Structure formats: C-alpha cells, structure tokens
Amino acid sequence: MITRIARKECIEMIRDGQFRWAAGIIFALLVGSLIVGWKHYADIEAQRAESQAADRETWIGQGQKSQHSAAHFGSYAFKPASPLSSIDRGVLPYTGVSVFMEAHRVKDASYRPVDDANAMHRLGTITAASTLQMLIPLLIILLSFSSFAGEREQGTLRHLMSLGLRCRTVALGKALGVVLPLTLLLAPAAVIGTIAMTLYAGPDALLWSWSRLLLMIVLYLLYFGIFIGVALMVSARAPSTRVALIALLGFWFLSSFLVPRAATDVADALFPTPTSIEFERLVEADYDQLPAWTDRTLTVEERLMEEYGVATPDQIPISVAGLTLLDAEEDETKIYRKHFNALRDIYEAQNRVVQVGAVLAPTVAVQAVSMGLAGSDYAHHRHFVEAAETYRYDFVQTLNRDMVAQDASWDYRAGRAMWESIPAFTYAAPGLGWTLGHYSIGLGLLGLWFIAVVLMAPMAVTRMKIN
Amino acid sequence: MLGKILNHEIRLLRRDRTAWIVLTLLAVLMMYAAVNGRQEQLLRQDAAAETMAAYQTRIAEAQRVAEALEAEMREDSLSLDTYDWGPRDPYNVGSSLGHPVILPPLPLARFAIGQSDLYPSSYRVSAASSVALGQSDQLENPFKLLVGHFDLAFVTLFLYPLLILTLTFALTAEEKDSGTLRLVMTQPVSLSTLVWAKVLSRSGLLVGAALMLMVVAFVVTGAAFEGGWDRFGLWLIITLLYGSFWFGLALLISAFGRSAATNAIILAVCWLAFVVILPSLINVVAGTLYPVPSRMAFVTAMRAETTVAEQQSSESLAKFLHDHPEIAPVSDDEANFAMLRVVRDERIAEQLAPVMEQFVRQQERQHEFVRALGYLSPTLVTHGMLLDAAGTGQTRYKIFRDQVDAFQASWQEHFVPKYFASVAFQSADYDTMPRFEYREVKLAELLDRLVFPALFLTLITAILGGIGLRQHRKYPVAE
Numbered sequence: 022m023i024t025r026i027a028r029k030e031c032i033e034m035i036r037d038g039q040f041r042w043a044a045g046i047i048f049a050l051l052v053g054s055l056i057v058g059w060k061h062y063a064d065i066e067a068q069r070a071e072s073q074a075a076d077r078e079t080w081i082g083q084g085q086k087s088q089h090s091a092a093h094f095g096s097y098a099f100k101p102a103s104p105l106s107s108i109d110r111g112v113l114p115y116t117g118v119s120v121f122m123e124a125h126r127v128k129d130a131s132y133r134p135v136d137d138a139n140a141m142h143r144l145g146t147i148t149a150a151s152t153l154q155m156l157i158p159l160l161i162i163l164l165s166f167s168s169f170a171g172e173r174e175q176g177t178l179r180h181l182m183s184l185g186l187r188c189r190t191v192a193l194g195k196a197l198g199v200v201l202p203l204t205l206l207l208a209p210a211a212v213i214g215t216i217a218m219t220l221y222a223g224p225d226a227l228l229w230s231w232s233r234l235l236l237m238i239v240l241y242l243l244y245f246g247i248f249i250g251v252a253l254m255v256s257a258r259a260p261s262t263r264v265a266l267i268a269l270l271g272f273w274f275l276s277s278f279l280v281p282r283a284a285t286d287v288a289d290a291l292f293p294t295p296t297s298i299e300f301e302r303l304v305e306a307d308y309d310q311l312p313a314w315t316d317r318t319l320t321v322e323e324r325l326m327e328e329y330g331v332a333t334p335d336q337i338p339i340s341v342a343g344l345t346l347l348d349a350e351e352d353e354t355k356i357y358r359k360h361f362n363a364l365r366d367i368y369e370a371q372n373r374v375v376q377v378g379a380v381l382a383p384t385v386a387v388q389a390v391s392m393g394l395a396g397s398d399y400a401h402h403r404h405f406v407e408a409a410e411t412y413r414y415d416f417v418q419t420l421n422r423d424m425v426a427q428d429a430s431w432d433y434r435a436g437r438a439m440w441e442s443i444p445a446f447t448y449a450a451p452g453l454g455w456t457l458g459h460y461s462i463g464l465g466l467l468g469l470w471f472i473a474v475v476l477m478a479p480m481a482v483t484r485m486k487i488n
Numbered sequence: 489m490l491g492k493i494l495n496h497e498i499r500l501l502r503r504d505r506t507a508w509i510v511l512t513l514l515a516v517l518m519m520y521a522a523v524n525g526r527q528e529q530l531l532r533q534d535a536a537a538e539t540m541a542a543y544q545t546r547i548a549e550a551q552r553v554a555e556a557l558e559a560e561m562r563e564d565s566l567s568l569d570t571y572d573w574g575p576r577d578p579y580n581v582g583s584s585l586g587h588p589v590i591l592p593p594l595p596l597a598r599f600a601i602g603q604s605d606l607y608p609s610s611y612r613v614s615a616a617s618s619v620a621l622g623q624s625d626q627l628e629n630p631f632k633l634l635v636g637h638f639d640l641a642f643v644t645l646f647l648y649p650l651l652i653l654t655l656t657f658a659l660t661a662e663e664k665d666s667g668t669l670r671l672v673m674t675q676p677v678s679l680s681t682l683v684w685a686k687v688l689s690r691s692g693l694l695v696g697a698a699l700m701l702m703v704v705a706f707v708v709t710g711a712a713f714e715g716g717w718d719r720f721g722l723w724l725i726i727t728l729l730y731g732s733f734w735f736g737l738a739l740l741i742s743a744f745g746r747s748a749a750t751n752a753i754i755l756a757v758c759w760l761a762f763v764v765i766l767p768s769l770i771n772v773v774a775g776t777l778y779p780v781p782s783r784m785a786f787v788t789a790m791r792a793e794t795t796v797a798e799q800q801s802s803e804s805l806a807k808f809l810h811d812h813p814e815i816a817p818v819s820d821d822e823a824n825f826a827m828l829r830v831v832r833d834e835r836i837a838e839q840l841a842p843v844m845e846q847f848v849r850q851q852e853r854q855h856e857f858v859r860a861l862g863y864l865s866p867t868l869v870t871h872g873m874l875l876d877a878a879g880t881g882q883t884r885y886k887i888f889r890d891q892v893d894a895f896q897a898s899w900q901e902h903f904v905p906k907y908f909a910s911v912a913f914q915s916a917d918y919d920t921m922p923r924f925e926y927r928e929v930k931l932a933e934l935l936d937r938l939v940f941p942a943l944f945l946t947l948i949t950a951i952l953g954g955i956g957l958r959q960h961r962k963y964p965v966a967e
Binding site: 039050054057060061064065068069071072075076079083084097099111112114115116118119132134135136137138139140141142143144145146147151155159163262263266267270274278279281282283285286288289294295296297298300364367368371372375398399402 | 517524531534535538539542602603606607626627628629630631632633634635636637638642646647650654748749752753756760764765767768769770771772774775776779780782783784785786787788791792795799847851854855858862867868871872875881882
C-alpha cells in the first residue's frame, strides 16, 4: 500500500508542469555549479603546485648568504584546496591562500580571494552546496505543502483515510512520494559529481575524498529527510494549504537567512573578536618583556664563557650569534603562538556557538558540517596555517643550529647545499575523525531533528483533522 | 470615489491579522538590524580613532626625542646636519614610522555594513613601497564574513519585498474567488479605481511603515546627530523606489486573474530569482568569464623580482641616478641603505607593473560585466545604490584608495630627496610633514551615480504597473 500511495503522489508530481520546470532549473543549477566548481578546483590546484615549485626553486637558488639572511629570505606555503571544495567552497574565499614563513615572526595567511572579488560576491555565490542547502528544501516544500492540506480541501482525504490504513503507512507513502521525484533529480547530479571527482582529483586526493563524499551524501539525505518530515507535519496540521505554504516558507526563510546571521551575532557577543589593534598590543606587551638583543647576547656569552672555561668572549669556541638566535626564536615563537592560538580559539568557539543555532534551524548545522567534510571550513584552514608554522619554526631553527655547528659568525656564507638540505614544505590534510570531532554539536542536533521528525510525523498524521 | 474606497480598504487592513503580523515582524527585525549595525560601526569607528591616537603618540614621542637630541647637540656645539639612526633620520621617519591614512565611516554606515568589514579603512603609508594590495586592517571570523551581516540593508533587500508580497499576492483574487468582486462591480466603481485603492492602501501601510521605522532607527542609533541627512534622504528614496517595484510586480501578476495561491507561488519564484539566484549566478558567471589572475602566481612573481632587484641593486642605483639627475647624491657611499631601498622598490614596482595592470584590468572587466548584468535584478540595482548612499560600497573605497595613492606620491616626494641628500630630519620638520585627510566626494557626484539606476528602477516600476493596470481591463471579474 505504501508503494501505491507513493506511486500516485509521484505520478501526480511528475505530470505537474510546475514541478518539471522547478526541477529542471534546479538540476541545471546543480550540474552547472558542479562543473564550475571542478574547473575552479583544477585551476587553483595547478596554480598552487606551480607556485609552490617556483618558490622552492627561488629558495634553492637564493645564492650565497648567511644562514640568518636566508631565514629572513624565508619561503611561502601555499594552501592546497581539497577536491570536495568544488562542492562546498565554505570559507575559502574569506581566508588567505598563502603564509609567508621567515625568522622572528609568525604570520597569518594572507591574500583572501574575496579581496579581489566583485562587490556582488557578498550576496552569495551559487555552489552545489548552496543549491543543496537552500533550493532543494524549497523544492521539497513546493512538492509537499499540499499533500494533506490539499487533499483535505478537495475532500479526497476522507476517502484515503476511510481505507483503514495505518497512519504510519500513509505518512511513509506520502514521504516516499516526495523522495522518488527528488531521486530522479539528485541521483544523476550525484553521478556526474562523482565522475568529475574521479577525473579531476589525483589518487591521494581521491583516497582522502571518498569517505568524506559518502558522508556528505548521507548528511544531505538526512537533511532532506528532516525537511520532508517537517513539510508533511505542517501540511497535516495546517488549517489550509495557504497557511501550510506560508508557514513552510517562513521556516525556510528563517533557516536560510535569519538564523545563520543571528547565530553569528550571538556567537560574536559571547566570544568577542578582538580588534587588530588590541591583538597587536597584546603581542607587543609580551614582546617587550623579552630581553633586548644585546642583553641576550651578553647572557649567552657569560653562560658559554663559564661552560668552556674561557676568560673573554673572543675565546668562545662556538657561534654566539647562532645560540642567541636559537634562544630568541624559541621565545618569540612562544609569544606569537600563544596569541594566535587564543585568537583562533575564539573563532572556533564562535563557530561552535553557531552550530547551537541548529536547535532552531537544521540548515545551520548542515552548512557547518558540509564545509567541514569538504575541508573548506575554518578548522581545516587553521590546521594548514599551523602546519606552515611548524615548518617555519623547524627550518629557522635548523638554520640557526647550522650556524652553531659551523661555528659561523654573521659573515659566514652558506650555499646551495644548505638550502637543499632543508626539506620542501608539504601538507597533509587531517583525517575524517579529526573533522567530525569539530562538529559534534551540529551532528548531534541534526540527529535529534531527524529522530524527532521520524517520531512526530506519524503522530501529526494520526491527529490531523480529516474534514 | 477613490477616497471612499481607500478609506474602506484601510479599515479592512486594520482588521486584518496578517497585516499586523507583517508590520510587527518588520518593526522588530528592523530595530534589531539597526542596533546590530550600530554596534558593528562603533567597533570600526573606535578602531580607527585608536589607530590615529597611537600614531599621534608615536610621532609626538619621536619629535620630543629629536628636540632633546638637538638640544644636546647644540650644547656640544655639533652641527645639526649630522644624524644617526633614530628620530632625526629621514629614512626612519619617512619609511619606518610612516603615516596612517584613515577613511572615516559615514553616519549611515550603521545602516549598511557593506564592504566595510572587508576593505581596509586604514593603511600605513611609507616612502618605501606603495600600499600593498589585499592587506586587511581588521580581524574577523571568516565564517561571519561568509554569512553576512544582519543590518538594515539586509532587511530592506531580503525581507521587505517578501513582506510586501504577503500583503499583495491576493489583491483582487480573493474577492474574485469569494464572489464579492462581482458585487462590488455592480456599483458605480471602476475596477482600476478599486485596484488603485488596494495598492495605495497597502503600499502606504508597508512602505510608509518601513520609511518611518528607518527615521526612528536614524534617530535612535544616533546617526541623526552626526549629520548626513542628505544621504539619509537618498536612502529613503531608494527604499521607496524598491518597495514600489515590488508593488508594481504584484499588480502585474495579479492582473492575469489567476487564483491567489498561483499568484503567491509566481511572486515567490520572482523573489527567489531576483534576490537569491540571479545575484549568485551573475557572480559565478563573472568569475568564470573574467577570472582574476591567481594571487599565488602574483606572490611568486613579486618574490622573484625582489630577489633580482636586490642582487642587481648597485647596477640599478646607477641607472636610477641617471634617470633622476635632480637628486644627485651628496655622499659617495653607494651602499647607502636608504638609497638602495628606494631604488629596489622602484625597480620592483616597475617590473611588476604589467602583472598589476593585468590584475586591475581583469578586475575592472569583471566589475563592468557585473554592473551591466546587475540590471537584470532590481535587488542588485538597489543593493548598489544603498551601499553607495551609506558610503560602504566599492566606490567610496576606490576613491579613498586613489586619494591614498596620491598622498603616497606626495609623501615620497617629500622624503626621498632628503634620503638622497642625506639631510637630517629636524624636530621642526615634524610640523611640516604632509598630512592626509580624506576629502569627501560632493553630494552632486553621488547623485550623478545614482540617477541612472534610480531612473531605471522607476521606469521598470512604471512599465510593470502600467501593463498591470491595462491588463486589469480584461480582468475576469467572474468565472
């Protein structure tokens, strides 16, 4: 019987011109944004690989200079894009694409793509993710707002309920009736997306992406399930189709536009972002506590004179400059890392608060988890920047240690062999478990929404007015 | 007759629960948006003031130290023309200290945060190099930048048309369906008078409420006491035009005599197309057709040029001096750090000019494309106008950048000859340094930019409304 109800609903929708138009447009948008997304990803990846290789060349070919000059010459880390960012670009446009790594200073990523974008960028871009998050729920609403309310108005609901079916059966049948036309729309898009991914992504990226893509599909199915359930419940309980439609559209607008904005405002109020002047002042305050360069050198000299049992600094058989630099770099790095960590913790705390907004609107959770799975969220960005910072510290200290090992003064000149001995920067994106850990709140709330909808939809159908 | 019917319609509206819900929603969300926008703007205003204050303290301190040094030198009867690294070194003042330039926010910025959270409204100008592209002067959670702000511009662009549509999708359709329209038509009233009355009463209610709420917001958020009434007046006119467009559209859709439910769906689809889909679609198409060259390639090119410039700096210096005979060096010391720096920066700028130009050209093409296609959606037209009026759109930032570039040139002109001539920077010179003050564009220029889009919006509204009224002549009063 479930299949019969579903079949009837399904045929009705497919024969409906309005549905065909809406579905056609959404399908075109979905496939179009997938293709644009993949092209964009392929371009960015090629540019990144090229720039990273060019930077390595520059580093190796920098010529003869002191180790410390080389540490200041520095090098760049360019952020790789994950293949799934073609589906969900997340915060990528709003985060820097490169980190400059040099001695004494820890830097944040710079060059945000949005700085070069046109003014309209802020009104949104169509990606596969935004289509799935905003337009498909709208289609679900159009498909199902009249499923009970419409039949009640036409008087056919009495006939249907007089067949003595269990309410759960009716609810499930109606839900399946929405699922089938949606599948006709989504399945080809998913196939096209998967094929594109296999074609564009390298073997490593592919391996990393598979499990995430699967989870992404589950995530969106869960999300659509919630919307179908809510739409059926509202249709069953609303006094008329008009009220059902207005209530559902209101819920959609709330979820897509109001709650995400309001949630970030609340998050900002709970964990305020410092201004850049405040941030600089904090860093400077700690920096001022560090010993001055001359004092630091004197301390190191005294320590070494005692260690080697010599009377004057000239007799120290080891590079004072190198050891002083080693000490200084350690202290300076500690300060920067402390403050950057505090700032990044604020952002992550804000992002967790936003997930709580999913209590009101499941869209907020889907938005967050989706970009997390795509590897285009803030947490992945932070992971990259921190990997660059680890690399920076290691290579600067390797150069400083070399100064010590070579007993080098400021006039010593290292060359190509030294630059080549420092490994090139490589980056491995974090695993799935790490990602999911960042989204426990969102995932939990989505799960609750789904369970609540599954339990309550049949109840709503049981209690609905027939006449 | 119109007056009587209008009176009747207003009475009906006053009894309509939906109208009250819509008005309450509008009032609550607008007030929240106004307070929220004010908060954001105050934050930015404070940061700008703090940057300026910090700079002034630094400069005052440097000048004080320079005065003390000069007193000491006079006591020791040393020449004041000599200097060491410090506040009397022109390079230190011109390049290391530099000069902060600030774009002051306008009072109306609290209505539309616009691009102000993205584009820097302060830079540090120095003689050493031109202002770096893409540097940001504020910290912000990238997720917040992505989601966007809850400000009055958002409520006006997104929610206000939606509320208009909830009051207008059933202009005459409901009366037709319930049969009262037939009854009304037996009276000596024309359908167009009736429709006029319905539109005027509803637009008076909703647009009037929106405008009044904005006046309240203007006063409550304190913007009214900081001036800017002229720009606020423009903002109100734009809101009025945007609202009229949606009324015109509703009038047209309702004229075809479909049921209220069908009208509602058609209008909702129009809203979706104009407000959500078209902007994002145009944006994606613009980015795909005119991609801005990658910043990564730019970074690599800049670095390669810097390396070359540094390796060849003495050679470049000779060339530079050849090109600039007016600033022949007093000292023979070719390794003079300040000189080498200036020469290196000039060389880098020269080498990178073609890359930069390509960047700017491609960006301009994208802007032009977007500006042209923007006319497909009244929301985009309005968005541009509102941000321009509030001074948080791209235009004001571009004007600011141009002024900063000009200021940087004059700053360089002031300091670089001093580097080359190795002239000491006297404490009195601190008082005659060039200073930056943003020159606000004249209202006439703003009006000039707004006239065309405003006329366009008016024309579209007139066409939609005109066709709608004409079509109503064929309106099927009864099935």
